[in-house]
Amino acid sequence: MSEELTGGAHSGRPSATSRRGFLRGAGLAGAGLVAGTGVARAASPDPLITEVQPWAQFLGDGVDAAPYGKPSRHEAHVIRRNVEWLTADTSSSVNFTPIHELDGIITPNGVCFERHHAGVADIAPQDYRLMINGLVDRELVFTLQDLLRLPRENHVYFLECAANSGMEWRGAQLNGAQFTHGMIHNCMYTGVTLRTLLNEAGVKPEGSWLLAEGADASAMSRSIPMEKALDDCMIAFKMNGEALRPEQGYPVRLIVPGWEGNMWVKWLRRLEVGDAPWHHREETSKYTDLLADGRARRFTWEMHAKSVITNPSPQAPILHGHGPTVITGLAWSGVGKIARVDVSIDGGRNWAQARISGPSFDKSLHRFYFEFDWDGRELLLQSRAIDDAGYVQPTKEALREFRGVSSVYHNNGIQTWHVHSNGEAENVEVS
Amino acid sequence: MSRFLKSTLICAGAAFAALPVMAQTYGLGRAALPEEVAAWDIDIRPDGAGLPDGSGDVWTGEDLYEAQCAHCHGTFGEGMGSWPVVAGGHGTLTHEHPEKTIGSYWPYLSTVWDYVNRAMPYGMAQSLTPDEVYAITAYLMYLNDLVDDDFELSRENFTDVRLPNEDGFYMDDRVELEWPLFTQEPCMSDCKPEVQVTMRAAVLDVTPDDPIADARRAQARAMAAASGGGDAPASTSDAEPEAKPDEEASAAHSPELIAQGESLYRACRTCHQVGDGARNAVGPMLNGILGRSAGTVDGFRYSPVLTEAGDTGLIWTEETVSEFIADPRGYLPRNRMSYAGMRDADERRALVAYLSTYSE
Numbered sequence: 001m002s003e004e005l006t007g008g009a010h011s012g013r014p015s016a017t018s019r020r021g022f023l024r025g026a027g028l029a030g031a032g033l034v035a036g037t038g039v040a041r042a043a044s045p046d047p048l049i050t051e052v053q054p055w056a057q058f059l060g061d062g063v064d065a066a067p068y069g070k071p072s073r074h075e076a077h078v079i080r081r082n083v084e085w086l087t088a089d090t091s092s093s094v095n096f097t098p099i100h101e102l103d104g105i106i107t108p109n110g111v112c113f114e115r116h117h118a119g120v121a122d123i124a125p126q127d128y129r130l131m132i133n134g135l136v137d138r139e140l141v142f143t144l145q146d147l148l149r150l151p152r153e154n155h156v157y158f159l160e161c162a163a164n165s166g167m168e169w170r171g172a173q174l175n176g177a178q179f180t181h182g183m184i185h186n187c188m189y190t191g192v193t194l195r196t197l198l199n200e201a202g203v204k205p206e207g208s209w210l211l212a213e214g215a216d217a218s219a220m221s222r223s224i225p226m227e228k229a230l231d232d233c234m235i236a237f238k239m240n241g242e243a244l245r246p247e248q249g250y251p252v253r254l255i256v257p258g259w260e261g262n263m264w265v266k267w268l269r270r271l272e273v274g275d276a277p278w279h280h281r282e283e284t285s286k287y288t289d290l291l292a293d294g295r296a297r298r299f300t301w302e303m304h305a306k307s308v309i310t311n312p313s314p315q316a317p318i319l320h321g322h323g324p325t326v327i328t329g330l331a332w333s334g335v336g337k338i339a340r341v342d343v344s345i346d347g348g349r350n351w352a353q354a355r356i357s358g359p360s361f362d363k364s365l366h367r368f369y370f371e372f373d374w375d376g377r378e379l380l381l382q383s384r385a386i387d388d389a390g391y392v393q394p395t396k397e398a399l400r401e402f403r404g405v406s407s408v409y410h411n412n413g414i415q416t417w418h419v420h421s422n423g424e425a426e427n428v429e430v431s
Numbered sequence: 432m433s434r435f436l437k438s439t440l441i442c443a444g445a446a447f448a449a450l451p452v453m454a455q456t457y458g459l460g461r462a463a464l465p466e467e468v469a470a471w472d473i474d475i476r477p478d479g480a481g482l483p484d485g486s487g488d489v490w491t492g493e494d495l496y497e498a499q500c501a502h503c504h505g506t507f508g509e510g511m512g513s514w515p516v517v518a519g520g521h522g523t524l525t526h527e528h529p530e531k532t533i534g535s536y537w538p539y540l541s542t543v544w545d546y547v548n549r550a551m552p553y554g555m556a557q558s559l560t561p562d563e564v565y566a567i568t569a570y571l572m573y574l575n576d577l578v579d580d581d582f583e584l585s586r587e588n589f590t591d592v593r594l595p596n597e598d599g600f601y602m603d604d605r606v607e608l609e610w611p612l613f614t615q616e617p618c619m620s621d622c623k624p625e626v627q628v629t630m631r632a633a634v635l636d637v638t639p640d641d642p643i644a645d646a647r648r649a650q651a652r653a654m655a656a657a658s659g660g661g662d663a664p665a666s667t668s669d670a671e672p673e674a675k676p677d678e679e680a681s682a683a684h685s686p687e688l689i690a691q692g693e694s695l696y697r698a699c700r701t702c703h704q705v706g707d708g709a710r711n712a713v714g715p716m717l718n719g720i721l722g723r724s725a726g727t728v729d730g731f732r733y734s735p736v737l738t739e740a741g742d743t744g745l746i747w748t749e750e751t752v753s754e755f756i757a758d759p760r761g762y763l764p765r766n767r768m769s770y771a772g773m774r775d776a777d778e779r780r781a782l783v784a785y786l787s788t789y790s791e
Contacts, residue, residue: 077643088513091701133468140460172632200456217556219549278476279539281546294524300603315644317651347626351619390614402609421662422655427632
């Protein structure tokens with residue numbers, strides 16, 4: 001690594017004498033002052049300003065040109081992407097949220113990553129049924145209409161696949177935040193708490209576990225301890241204000257805040273109350289964490305604190321040259337809120353606190369920013385999340401010390417992007 | 432163990448008794464009928480709860496497995512392509528690339544029975560009878576060297592079976608084991624003497640092609656070159672040109688019909704590949720199917736009935752493919768294609784039009 005990265009001069013904290021630091025300190029972020037300090041000059045007038053442009057002269061599309069609106073055609077590259085070699089077939093596979101193209105904390109519905117085990121079930125709302133059975137006073141069947149008559153709540157939660165970053169256990173593998181960290185999305189859900197719903201059926205005193213089961217062709221099933229179910233789980237029929245997308249479980253999915261995405265059963269058809277876990281395929285053969293000694297952890301439900309810098313990143317290099325530069329990223333914890341995010345530009349040698357902007361919700365994505373003057377030197381960018389339980393996102397090496405490299409799931413280690421002096425970024429590991 | 436479950440266990444039953452009881456209900460929903468519960472309540476537990484009456488032996492299971500499972504999971508459970516390996520792998524859990532199979536990793540036989548019953552065969556879920564699930568489960572035990580070939584599995588002897596790795600699992604202990612280290616106050620400055628890059632993802636070169644990212648990287652290099660330098664990452668191999676479907680569509684069919692067929696083909700693509708690089712998968716690849724004798728794609732293991740049909744003169748034409756797709760099992764009884772049939776003649780015409788665009 002080049003010497004400037006290990007030197008102490010650029011510690012990662014915005015220097016008090018940098019222009020940004022000065023402006024913020026002086027509270028004088030006026031354009032006139034910036035102009036006086038040497039803003040770029042154009043060589044000739046910009047025709048985009050001096051000439052009348054077609055969109056300023058001719059009529060555009062009227063209302064109803066797109067009764068359901070889509071992103072600008074100039075944003076057509078903002079799409080979920082699949083890593084084809086990962087799986088045998090797209091019907092049992094995963095794609096990835098383009099987190100390097102997004103900002104704020106909410107993931108737009110159309111780019112929320114998909115994970116299916118037997119493709120997308122297509123269920124008409126009038127054909128939807130939810131059954132509650134097992135150790136309850138009353139075994140019940142609900143229609144969607146019935147569910148819409150129960151009191152509703154709104155909550156913002158992230159959903160992260162337990163295998164997010166799972167391809168990186170043995171080392172840097174995929175060049176893109178979308179591929180290393182894109183099995184995550186963050187939405188506002190509208191629905192009914194399981195506390196309310198299960199009360200309709202009446203859970204018997206010995207009912208300590210819940211089986212959630214999907215209506216798709218994999219009949220996805222997971223065991224959930226009753227205490228969690230009654231704590232903050234819910235069924236949702238809306239995401240970000242509109243009906244669930246088909247690929248997210250339309251018309252009804254389960255919400256299991258802060259816990260691995262596989263438990264958020266889509267196309268939910270049944271909740272069974274029992275007195276022991278079921279040990280089904282997705283909690284034995286899969287979603288168990290094999291450790292170096294050949295034994296495996298089971299029921300590793302919680303997603304622990306994690307963060308990633310989304311820009312710059314391998315798919316989104318710095319293209320503006322030297323000067324004011326915004327680093328941004330996402331942080332989250334399945335245990336609670338994010339208390340703080342630190343950023344390092346020298347591979348973890350020195351750290352500075354980033355700025356969190358936007359609402360800070362429990363078990364939700366948090367957006368952080370770190371602004372600094374980039375002088376074109378190479379950077380080794382890292383971010384480190386600290387949640388309100390005091391958990392500090394560990395390095396990948398620290399995780400490997402405990403777990404080896406075969407556990408597939410729950411890789412929440414610190415990510416490094418190597419930014420070259422031309423602005424390109426690549427996925428690396430550092431000492 | 433997670434902090435969460437720990438508190439659950441410590442509080443034991445008291446936790447639930449302490450929950451505020453909502454005496455009132457909204458009285459919504461209706462009583463589930465016993466037939467309805469029986470239809471949906473299919474789950475099985477390690478203690479045998481939920482198992483229906485029935486039995487099946489290894490030999491019966493072998494026939495079922497060969498016909499309905501082997502095309503994905505392999506004749507010996509070794510897994511075809513990227514489909515799951517279900518047998519072998521014994522003693523590999525500490526290896527660099529562990530093989531997590533029923534015999535080497537899964538803790539409970541009930542998981543096998545439950546999963547086969549609820550989700551297999553892939554693409555034709557919940558089509559097996561309880562006896563068939565017992566038989567396939569028995570055969571999977573045989574493939575994993577857990578029983579001899581005269582074994583019969585039944586509801587009665589089910590819970591006598593123990594899988595070798597049952598004791599290989601323990602409750603999540605991340606909080607007890609890892610949190611003491613991961614909750615320490617983090618270092619902020621001079622945290623390590625020097626930093627070296629130890630590994631680059633670009634060396635593996637397995638990242639999917641992303642044209643916009645490529646364009647941005649090219650822009651970064653061009654800008655740096657124009658301004659007299661700027662270090663770029665060491666080069667990696669260029670992405671392969673993207674595979675394109677055969678654009679020379681049959682003149683006999685309209686683009687709309689072909690597009691409709693492409694949409695309908697989604698029902699087929701779980702098992703059949705078509706287009707550039709198509710390989711045999713669960714079913715044979717379909718490039719050039721029209722005009723070909725039935726059962727003749729190189730390297731695909733057909734059912735005897737399909738090979739025989741080809742030998743006796745069946746040629747796939749727009750008409751014969753359409754008749755076959757309408758009712759595969761009626762058209763060629765005992766063939767292995769697990770597809771119920773496409774009843775709508777217009778849809779079949781569209782599907783055939785789509786297939787006609789892929790020549791050999």
